[in-house]
Amino acid sequence: MVPFGGWDMPVQYTGVKAEHDAVRSRAGVFDVSHMGEFRVTGADALRFLQHLTTNDVSKLKPGRAQYNWLPGVAGGLVDDIYIYQHADGEYLLVVNASNTAKDWAHLQEHTTGFDVTLTDESDRWALLAVQGPQAESLLQPHTDVDLSTKKKNAFFPARLFDFDVWLARTGYTGEDGFEVFTDASEAETVWDKLIAIGITPAGLGARDTLRLEAGFPLYGHEFSDTIHPLSSTYTWVVKDKTHVGRGHISLEPAHRLIGLKLERVPVREGYPVKVNGQVVGHVTSGSSSPTLGHPIAMALVDSAHAGADLFEVEVRGKDHPATRMELPFYKR
Numbered sequence: 001m002v003p004f005g006g007w008d009m010p011v012q013y014t015g016v017k018a019e020h021d022a023v024r025s026r027a028g029v030f031d032v033s034h035m036g037e038f039r040v041t042g043a044d045a046l047r048f049l050q051h052l053t054t055n056d057v058s059k060l061k062p063g064r065a066q067y068n069w070l071p072g073v074a075g076g077l078v079d080d081i082y083i084y085q086h087a088d089g090e091y092l093l094v095v096n097a098s099n100t101a102k103d104w105a106h107l108q109e110h111t112t113g114f115d116v117t118l119t120d121e122s123d124r125w126a127l128l129a130v131q132g133p134q135a136e137s138l139l140q141p142h143t144d145v146d147l148s149t150k151k152k153n154a155f156f157p158a159r160l161f162d163f164d165v166w167l168a169r170t171g172y173t174g175e176d177g178f179e180v181f182t183d184a185s186e187a188e189t190v191w192d193k194l195i196a197i198g199i200t201p202a203g204l205g206a207r208d209t210l211r212l213e214a215g216f217p218l219y220g221h222e223f224s225d226t227i228h229p230l231s232s233t234y235t236w237v238v239k240d241k242t243h244v245g246r247g248h249i250s251l252e253p254a255h256r257l258i259g260l261k262l263e264r265v266p267v268r269e270g271y272p273v274k275v276n277g278q279v280v281g282h283v284t285s286g287s288s289s290p291t292l293g294h295p296i297a298m299a300l301v302d303s304a305h306a307g308a309d310l311f312e313v314e315v316r317g318k319d320h321p322a323t324r325m326e327l328p329f330y331k332r
Contacts, residue, residue: 002204005097007034009204016205020290023173023210027132028202029194032179033187036100037125038093044118045089052110053083054238054249060085065153065168069229070106071235071245078106080217083153084168094127096219110244112240126187130199131177131210133332138197139178143167147178161193172207174214177331209287210297215259215328217233220282221269222298228253231300233327255281256306259325267317271316273299273319273322280305283313289329296329297322 001008010031011021022028039051049057055068060119062085070078079099084092095103100122107118130139136147145158155168167182182190195201208218217223217232231237231253238249259284260273267286272279281301291295297313312319 002203005034005100007097008263012200012203013201014203016203016209017290018201020209022200023132023175023206024132024291025169026198026200026208027050027130027135027177028189028200028205030129030202031067031187032127033099033103033115033126035127036095036103036120036122037127037181038095038104039086039119039121040093040107040116041089042092042114042117044089044114044116048111048114048116049083049091050241050243051114052107052244053081054243056241056243057083057091061260063155064088065155065170067076067237070103070226071243071249072128073231073245073248073253075245075248075251076222076227076266077219078225079103080229082170088154090100092121093137099219100163100285116282124184126182128182128183128187128191128194129171129173129177130180130194131171131175131202132199132201133176135175135177135199138199142193142197142204144220151290161190163190165190172214173214174216174328174330175212187332196238202235208285209215209290210325212285212298213289213328213330215298215330217257218285218319222257222300227300228255231255232257252303254303257284257308257327258299258301258304259327259329260286260297260299260311260322261325261329262297262313262320262322265313265320266295267297267313267320267322269313273301274312274314274319275305275308275310276311277319279314280311291330296325298327 052070065084171177179281271283286297311322
């Protein structure tokens with residue numbers, strides 16, 4: 001157990017590799033109840049969210065979810081978030097745990113001129129993420145909804161183990177799966193029932209190796225208040241509309257996020273990245289890849305050097321060769 005975002009979180013249960021492999025081959029469940037949840041309602045709910053985000057919230061319909069960004073007023077991101085539309089004029093925002101207080105203040109600061117009501121429901125919800133190629137088949141006997149009819153980013157009410165929950169076909173592992181929104185008072189029972197049907201409990205360690213293989217950015221590593229978000233491969237999240245921070249988002253980023261493959265030595269956040277001995281950036285996330293069998297990393301490097309094929313990563317004073325790889329490293 002380690003402190004994370006103001007919570008005590010499990011790094012591992014039986015071991016990172018075993019949990020990682022379970023998600024890639026069968027199904028695992030993550031307790032991500034530390035995430036924050038805000039409800040946005042009112043006649044101007046859509047207009048408010050359009051003003052504060054980069055993606056086109058108007059494309060959402062009730063029962064659908066969307067990945068989005070909260071851009072800062074002076075560059076970088078306040079957070080990257082998911083928006084779930086409950087009904088017309090009613091949305092649920094899921095935000096990163098470490099940013100919950102900051103995001104809440106940011107939203108409140110921009111309510112002037114909008115007919116909206118914001119409700120912090122973070123303590124109401126527990127969130128359990130069931131991820132893996134067998135997630136659907138394992139859950140199906142225990143719910144009243146035909147899961148095969150639900151496409152990616154679907155969001156819908158269901159009965160699960162005789163509990164009223166909301167399910168979302170979303171996740172953060174590169175695998176298929178369903179995130180289970182359940183009342184916090186019922187979470188422990190739902191968790192135990194998920195384990196009882198053969199779903200493997202997984203912790204932060206496996207969550208990190210899975211999302212790294214899938215090329216998913218993590219706030220505080222690949223995104224921050226100061227990192228230009230368009231340095232990532234997620235340029236599609238920015239649509240042509242007026243929104244907070246548009247002037248800064250439209251500037252050309254000075255850095256690019258790239259993938260790196262190493263042969264033997266795992267690298268960590270902050271390690272210098274070089275081209276021909278010259279430092280051109282740094283590692284943002286790195287680990288050994290259980291699926292691929294070698295170390296991988298994401299790195300933020302100068303745009304002028306982002307197209308190079310060969311790099312070096314300095315580890316404890318020694319340079320180790322690295323080859324640029326296209327992101328994601330792994331795709332189901």
